[in-house]
Amino acid sequence: MTSAPLKETLQEQETAAAGNHAAGLPRLLPLVPGVPEDLRAHLARYGRPPTGNPGLIRAVEQSGLTGRGGAAFPVHRKLAIVAQARGRKVIVANGAESEPASRKDNLLLRAAPNLVLDGLQLAAEAIGAGEAHLYLHPGGSQEIARALAQRAAAGLDRVAVTVTEAPPRFLAGQESALVSRLGGGPAVPAFTPPRVSERGLGGAPTLVQNVETLAHLALIARYGPRWFRALGTSNEPGSMLVTVHTASNTQVVEAELGVPLRSLIPAAENAQAVLIGGFHGAWLPNDSTITLDNQTLNKHGAAVGAGVIAALPADRCGLAEAARVVRYLAAESAGQCGPCLNGLPRIAAAMAVLAGSGHHRQVRNDLERWAGLVTGRGACSHPDGTVRFVRSTLTVFAPEIARHARGHCSASNHKPFLPLPDHMPLTEDDWI
Amino acid sequence: MSGSTAFWYASRATGVVALLLLTAVLVLGILVNRQGRLPGLPRFAVTSLHRNISLLAVAFIAVHVLTAVLDTYVSIPVLSSVIPFASGYERFWLGLGAISFDLMLAMIITSLVRGRLNPILWRAIHLLAYLCWPVAFAHSIGSSKDLQQGWLLDLSIACALVITAAAVWRLASAARQLPRAARVQAILARHTPGVPKQRISR
Numbered sequence: 001m002t003s004a005p006l007k008e009t010l011q012e013q014e015t016a017a018a019g020n021h022a023a024g025l026p027r028l029l030p031l032v033p034g035v036p037e038d039l040r041a042h043l044a045r046y047g048r049p050p051t052g053n054p055g056l057i058r059a060v061e062q063s064g065l066t067g068r069g070g071a072a073f074p075v076h077r078k079l080a081i082v083a084q085a086r087g088r089k090v091i092v093a094n095g096a097e098s099e100p101a102s103r104k105d106n107l108l109l110r111a112a113p114n115l116v117l118d119g120l121q122l123a124a125e126a127i128g129a130g131e132a133h134l135y136l137h138p139g140g141s142q143e144i145a146r147a148l149a150q151r152a153a154a155g156l157d158r159v160a161v162t163v164t165e166a167p168p169r170f171l172a173g174q175e176s177a178l179v180s181r182l183g184g185g186p187a188v189p190a191f192t193p194p195r196v197s198e199r200g201l202g203g204a205p206t207l208v209q210n211v212e213t214l215a216h217l218a219l220i221a222r223y224g225p226r227w228f229r230a231l232g233t234s235n236e237p238g239s240m241l242v243t244v245h246t247a248s249n250t251q252v253v254e255a256e257l258g259v260p261l262r263s264l265i266p267a268a269e270n271a272q273a274v275l276i277g278g279f280h281g282a283w284l285p286n287d288s289t290i291t292l293d294n295q296t297l298n299k300h301g302a303a304v305g306a307g308v309i310a311a312l313p314a315d316r317c318g319l320a321e322a323a324r325v326v327r328y329l330a331a332e333s334a335g336q337c338g339p340c341l342n343g344l345p346r347i348a349a350a351m352a353v354l355a356g357s358g359h360h361r362q363v364r365n366d367l368e369r370w371a372g373l374v375t376g377r378g379a380c381s382h383p384d385g386t387v388r389f390v391r392s393t394l395t396v397f398a399p400e401i402a403r404h405a406r407g408h409c410s411a412s413n414h415k416p417f418l419p420l421p422d423h424m425p426l427t428e429d430d431w432i
Numbered sequence: 433m434s435g436s437t438a439f440w441y442a443s444r445a446t447g448v449v450a451l452l453l454l455t456a457v458l459v460l461g462i463l464v465n466r467q468g469r470l471p472g473l474p475r476f477a478v479t480s481l482h483r484n485i486s487l488l489a490v491a492f493i494a495v496h497v498l499t500a501v502l503d504t505y506v507s508i509p510v511l512s513s514v515i516p517f518a519s520g521y522e523r524f525w526l527g528l529g530a531i532s533f534d535l536m537l538a539m540i541i542t543s544l545v546r547g548r549l550n551p552i553l554w555r556a557i558h559l560l561a562y563l564c565w566p567v568a569f570a571h572s573i574g575s576s577k578d579l580q581q582g583w584l585l586d587l588s589i590a591c592a593l594v595i596t597a598a599a600v601w602r603l604a605s606a607a608r609q610l611p612r613a614a615r616v617q618a619i620l621a622r623h624t625p626g627v628p629k630q631r632i633s634r
Binding site for chain 2: 186188191193194327330331332333334336338339341342345346348349352373379424425426427428430431
């Protein structure tokens with residue numbers, strides 16, 4: 001990976017952040033536009049990581065930090081579960097964001113690798129883990145390797161970090177898939193129980209945290225919970241990295257939780273609908289009252305997820321976009337659970353019919369029925385997430401579905417909008 | 433007919449019905465395992481049928497056991513229904529019945545709490561079905577003169593043939609199963625034939 005694309009992405013990030021007026025941002029992303037922070041810059045900005053604090057889990061609890069990988073699970077609870085376990089324990093920083101539309105973990109790993117690695121070491125100390133892993137997609141490995149070398153020279157890291165690359169699969173970052181991959185197997189989700197926090201890598205209790213979560217943790221360890229709660233809402237404090245897709249560009253922005261979505265999407269974009277949370281997320285109408293927090297989004301059947309915000313331009317067809325996404329999601333099924341293996345291709349086929357013209361009313365009924373049948377019946381949340389996306393498509397694009405049924409489409413631009421990988425898994429090697 | 437013979441006949445009748453139901457449960461279980469379908473039924477309905485008939489079978493077996501115990505013509509202690517070889521009467525054949533009943537209870541209890549159980553453990557216990565049916569079958573043939581002749585014998589042979597065929601089909605189906613990673617694409621191609629493969633493959 002050359003430095004040119006990094007610089008480009010970082011500049012995109014900074015121009016967007018400049019439009020975000022909340023005080024104290026960015027917290028995680030570099031201060032100087034386009035310049036990733038090496039160890040020296042990192043230490044100058046944040047100081048050394050404060051090791052030896054026995055109250056870190058308590059501080060994380062008071063901060064209200066939730067997982068930034070998508071599930072928004074309270075971080076202190078996961079920390080406490082593994083901390084209470086005896087014997088060998090493992091910690092994994094998860095940078096293998098599965099959403100093709102999410103760029104934030106990759107950007108964070110390249111722009112602020114030391115913040116992630118601080119968080120990894122601090123969390124490892126808090127839970128008593130003697131083994132640390134960093135799991136990521138190819139593309140950030142060089143910056144990480146450099147940061148790890150610099151930190152080793154400075155004697156910063158107590159626990160050695162093993163870096164493993166994830167296969168380019170949608171489910172590769174799912175906790176149990178990650179544990180399977182780190183154990184040498186395919187990145188395929190396992191059935192729970194047991195949870196990885198009880199029995200994970202090599203049978204050891206394993207703490208898996210998203211890289212952004214660890215970066216926030218590294219700052220909470222330094223500045224405390226009060227500082228963390230200075231941004232965001234009282235229920236969902238802090239900031240989060242979001243990937244914003246518009247017709248004109250894709251940006252990673254650090255945003256305060258609770259900000260109106262419209263502050264992240266320029267009005268000039270004239271979006272007809274907004275996809276929030278990613279491909280396991282939901283479409284919402286472009287409504288000015290919606291804010292970036294789960295308290296508001298949950299009322300609309302959506303969640304912040306891993307922070308993907310895609311503003312569908314007015315000239316595109318939401319049904320065509322949704323059909324492409326669902327087909328991709330069906331292809332990314334691990335092929336283990338019947339409802340997912342058999343149900344998602346049917347749903348994908350029906351979505352393709354909706355995106356075409358002149359379909360029958362029965363297609364919608366079939367979709368509703370199948371959606372109900374696959375929900376809650378997988379080892380992982382892949383069928384549930386896919387159904388959430390499908391249902392929101394049926395709701396938000398209902399007028400467009402009616403138009404398609406009559407043989408019309410309101411789109412004038414048929415270029416694909418949402419980013420999708422161009423290959424699907426064919427053999428077991430594609431999962432390794 | 434006295435009350436006592438009523439129990440005796442009820443026990444024998446429910447035993448025969450239970451054998452038929454257990455045969456159906458095992459065939460449906462094999463079908464569920466191979467993600468097969470019944471004509472006119474979606475896959476999930478096969479699963480529901482498997483579950484419901486297995487509960488029905490247990491209800492019949494409960495009556496079968498209870499009436500056999502209540503019947504006073506021969507003395508069968510109630511505990512011998514779950515403790516193998518604890519009955520003085522037909523010690524061996526009733527012992528087989530107790531074993532198959534225990535195996536059934538293990539499968540049903542683990543299935544009821546399946547959500548909280550390690551899936552590998554659940555599966556291992558559920559595989560006992562392949563032991564449970566032959567044991568129950570041997571119990572049926574051995575402990576009852578009814579099934580050793582006439583049309584009930586034909587029925588028993590038919591059950592055994594159906595189970596043998598289902599087991600052979602299961603093994604053959606598993607042998608020609610696609611590797612996990614290739615399954616998804618095969619099914620996807622079946623449902624969305626219009627999409628050219630090269631556009632989405634590497």
